[in-house]
Amino acid sequence: MLVNRLEQARLHNPFEHLGLQTSEDDKRHVIRAWVPNAVKVEVIELGTERSVGFLQKVDDEGALFESEFDGLTDDFAYKFKISNTEHTYQVIDPYQFRDLAYHAVHYVATKPQNLYEQLGAQLIEIDVNDTKVSATRFAVYAPNATAVSLIGEFNYWDGRLHPMQKTECGHWVLIVPGIAAGTKYKYEIKDPMGNRLPHKADPIGFCAEQYPSHASIVYNHDNYQWNDEAWLKEQAKVDRYKSPMSIYELHAGSWKAHYDNKGRTPLSYREMVDELIPYVKDMGYTHIEFLPVSEFPYDGSWGYQPVGLFAPTSRFGTPDDFKYFVDQCHQNGIGVIVDWVPAHFPEDGHGLARFDGTYIYEYEDPRRGWHPDWNSCIYDFGKDNVRQFLVASALFWLDKFHVDALRVDAVASMLYWDYSRNEGEWVPNVDGGNENYEAVSLLRWFNEEVYKNFPHAFTIAEESTAFPKVSRPVFEGGLGFGFKWNMGWMHDSLHFISKDPAYRKYHHNEITFSMVYAYNESFILPISHDEVVHGKGSLLTKMPGDEWQAAANHRCYAAFMYAHPGKKLNFMGNDIGQGHEWNHETSVEWHLLDFPKHKGIQNLYRDLNKLYTTYPALYEKDHEPGGFEWIEHQDAGQSILSFVRKAETSKQKVYVVCNFTPIPRDGYRLGVKDAGEYKLLLSTDSNNYWGSDYTENATFKSEAQTWQGQDHSIMIDVPPLATVYIVFDE
Structure with missing residues (x-):
């Protein structure tokens, strides 16, 4: 019986029963409404405000109203003036918009974007008798449900009041005039056995309320005026692999x-x-x-x-x-x-x-x-x-x-x-x-x-x-x-750098192995949130040694990362040498910047970003073998590495030397490719980074002495637990 199904919110086809219907003899029209607690329901034509008449109660509960009317057309548009024991109000009947509601899901499957353009809660305007009616169209996919009702603050979360219509493709639809942006709503769903499920948020909901309701919220995505057109056009032209x-x-x-x-x-x-x-x-x-x-x-x-x-x-x-x-x-x-x-x-x-x-x-x-x-x-x-x-x-x-x-x-x-x-x-x-x-x-x-x-x-x-x-x-x-x-690089390099320098020579392959597969994929080097949580400690606390050595290891490793082929990613806190591992219930330990050690680490990351984005040799050929060459990668005994990064658009070269021990390497001869002058670009041991400012020259003149397979060489003093960048820029 219709009344029972309405009362129990089990009606799957309200468009066939509610709203404007054709009478059994197809000569007249019937308007039927389900309005619990109503005393009177008057039908008023939209646009003209003409009263057509009253609906009559047709059930003992007094919630189902209907009447037959002469002279109406199939596109007759109307609203109800409803009186109950407390007040009188007007609503536009949602069940008169069946064709518009069905139309919402016709093209959903033709392209993915249609899901968020058609499903969920879509704000629309309906032209009715020269009147613009603001409404929200709801559509949700629940193919095996026996009934779905729209519930929200507009109907006191009562599943009896807005049953939705099931379509052949398994979507449930309804257009409700008067529901505006900011309205909270959910779906009341009956499973295949007719059992009521927990109220469901909209899978395509554009905004949601927090605990405990988790209600979806109708939202208008057309209000915001963007001002980034120039950025989008510029980014569409960027070659990300060479940037x-x-x-x-x-x-x-x-x-x-x-x-x-x-x-x-x-x-x-x-x-x-x-x-x-x-x-x-x-x-x-x-x-x-x-x-x-x-x-x-x-x-x-x-x-x-x-x-x-x-x-x-x-x-x-x-x-x-x-x-x-x-x-x-x-x-x-x-x-x-x-x-x-x-x-x-x-x-x-x-x-x-x-x-x-x-x-x-x-x-x-x-x-x-x-x-x-x-x-x-x-x-x-x-x-x-x-x-x-x-x-x-x-x-x-x-x-x-x-x-x-x-x-x-x-x-x-x-x-x-x-x-x-x-x-x-x-x-x-x-x-x-x-x-x-x-x-x-x-x-x-x-x-x-x-x-x-x-x-x-x-x-x-x-x-x-x-x-x-x-x-x-x-x-x-x-x-x-x-x-x-590049999870392999992350795992191996962190395992290496966390070792006491005395034992690093036994793990030398861990810091070099990434170059064996560096060009199999287009890599990003991540020191992400996963590496500084769940007992793993912060990046700084992974480093061995006393306070000075731990900070020096941190700085040495950061500069190694920025010089290694691949784009870069650092989690918040890494760049200030955060002391504790990440805790989502607290904030980054910004107060640490009051201390020279942490300020120095931050200064280094700032300079690394600046150098990285300024010197093409450090990024232009990130994903091409020709952009990288080992100078010395087999000196496990001294735990020292050297390599060169090369630019594509110039002869610029950045030489990188990493000393992973606390022993300075004075008079270290570095093989280089070109005759000429070389300039110190960065040393992680600089006093500006809370380093020891170990004595070093700012410029170096090449000598015609072959070394490390190169035609020329320079002599440098490599600080302890430090990485240095030296540039040749013709």
Whole structure:
């Protein structure tokens, strides 16, 4: 019975029963409305404000009203004037807009961008009798649900009042006039057995409320006026492989905060404009990379357990606030990268897990659909709706927020069925192997769509295995990423530098091995958040020795990193020599800059960024073997390295000498290629960096003495635990 289904919020086809209907003899029209607690319902024509008449109660509960009317047309537009025991109000009946509602999902599957242009809560205007009606169109995918209702503050979260219509493709739709931007809403869903699920946030929601409601919020993305057109055009022309890239990675919630009697409050997006952008400019970084800012419920996940892939977290402000931050970064010559998490999602009740009571987003088999490392659900990368959803999310950040790059988290976990699983805990692919062909296909499609649609943008993979061609184009058989994090370099070099200098000679291959595979991929060298948390200690505390030696090791290693082929990434705190490992509940230890040691480390990172972005030899041929040459890499006994970086557009060469022991190397002869004068560019032992300012010359004249396989050589004094840069610039 209709009344029972309405009362129990179990109606899946309200357009066939409510609103303007044709009478059984097809000669008259019936208007039917479900209005609990109403006493009178009057029908008024939109535009003319003419009263057509009253609806009559037709059920014992007094909630279903209907009447037949003569002289109405199929496109008759109307509203209700409703009186109850407390007051009288007017609403435009949402069930008269069935054709417009159906139209929302007709083209969803034709391209990924249609998901965020058509689904979710879309603000629209309807032309009715020369009257503009503002409304919100809601559409959500829940193919196995038996009923879906729109709930929100506009209907007291009552699932009986706005049942949605199911379409043939599994979407549920409804247009509700009068719902404006800022309105909170969710979906009440009945599973295939008719059981009510926890209220669900919108998978395509553009803004969300924080705990405890996690409600979605209607948002207007058309209000913000961008001012970065020049930046986007310029970036579309940049050859990223021949350009400097020094990335400042940070966690927005723990970079800096306010403290008052209410406790700790992280900076908002707009406050970051005033504090973070000047800092990044002063330090000389080219890009900012945020740990995930997609909406997430649990602070302790750092954003890596997202439930809102189409919404920047409201912890720090509105979506327009985040746009303003990105816009201001671009106007200050800084690119913005965001971490994006398509590998897995949490089980929170308001999220995607068993969204309609079935596994429409995740693999059903726990051997594929459950991640043992992170206790989270794994997307089913073979399903069309999931593939469209994920690619649409990626494009959304580039489109609506103008971000410059997406760093894709946990790619290795996507590529292999047996990732972090023991024998018997995973299901092989159709060929009996461990490769997830569905994930490979998705990642290739994602990269193709990004580069096809957004020429200013690029992609980065966090991928820790030897999977081939991660950063090679799809047409070459690659995954299509622009860059890949060099986890091997990070692991080996940190393992080496953490050793006591007396034992480094036994681990010399760890600091040189990265050059064996340096050009297999287009690498970024990351000293990321993962290396300074969970008991690993800060970068500074990884260094052996007393206070002076630890700081010297830190500086020596930083300069080695900036000279090594590959783009650069440093997590916040690295560049001031933070003492404690990162804690997401506190801020960077900015007070340490009151001490000369930490100020010196910061001065070094600032100068390294400046030199790196100024001298083409340090970046132009990052990804070509011709840009690097060992001078001496076999002197394990002295733990000393030397190599040269070469420019492409000039004969500029930067020679790098690293002394990984606390013993000065006086009169060290360095083989060089050219006759002429050489200049000291940088020494990490400088007093400006809290070094010992070991005696050294500022210029060197080459001698016609062959050495280390080179036709010429120079004599230098190499400071203890230091890296020096020497430039030949014809």
